[in-house]
Amino acid sequence: MPWIDTIPYDTSTGKLRQLYDRVKGPGNNVDNIMMMHSLRPHTMEGHMAIYKNVLHHSANTIPKWFLETIGVWVSLLNGCAYCVEHHFNGLKRLLDDEERAKTIRAALEGGQITGTGLTDAEQHALRYAEALTRTPADMQQPMVAALREAGWNDGEILEINQVSAYFAYANRTVLGLGCSVQGDVLGLSPGNSENPEDWSHR
Structure with a gap:
């Protein structure tokens, strides 16, 4: 269990649900590291923007x-x-x-x-x-x-x-x-490097 409260996908609403829908993988799975941000969804938005652009962007030339x-x-x-x-x-x-x-x-x-x-x-x-x-x-x-x-x-x-x-x-x-891998699907990533706004994990 994480050391702070988090909101699971099934009970999320509003802006948080919108962000979860952008970042989720199969079966509405949301990585626990993203759920760590659920009480302040704007921080998840910032995290994913950095992650996607730094690691999963078509303008990168390193494999x-x-x-x-x-x-x-x-x-x-x-x-x-x-x-x-x-x-x-x-x-x-x-x-x-x-x-x-x-x-x-x-x-x-x-x-x-x-x-x-x-x-x-x-x-x-x-x-x-x-x-x-x-x-x-x-x-x-x-x-x-x-x-x-x-x-x-x-x-x-x-x-x-x-x-x-x-x-x-x-x-x-x-x-x-206190984030753990419990319940996560390992190895998923936002694979569409051509579109920085596509955060979906697969």
Whole structure:
């Protein structure tokens, strides 16, 4: 049970029901992280706008499976099992290679970026995400320069930054309010990247 009151789909009304209808998955399932916002629906609206545009937008050029990998890594660093489980399932589905996905997860769970089998550029991105998560006040310009030297362009560096920053927010929403995966359908996501207003999970 969450640590604050939440309103389930069946008893929702008004603005909250409208937002639930936008974000729900099969069987009117609403992820628990979204239900955490039910007493202040405007915060759910803000959360979904950031999530959809940062992780699920057609203007991104980094493959979505790798953006999900960054999310899993940040969530592991923050000890957020909820986001790890949800986004590992998304990563696995998008990568369409279960063994490779398991290898990535096992390495990251052991804190071994080099054991993931990812490219040098991808490993640099994970190191940047780790530094931003663990010691944000210590970030320095050379860390961004290292990403550029590894082959990322500045727009892609922004994507890496924004996904890392989003998961810091999502992790703290979950961890600070006692959100669990109970009743959730793992691995659903707003797949229509062409339409930022389409939040439906499938």
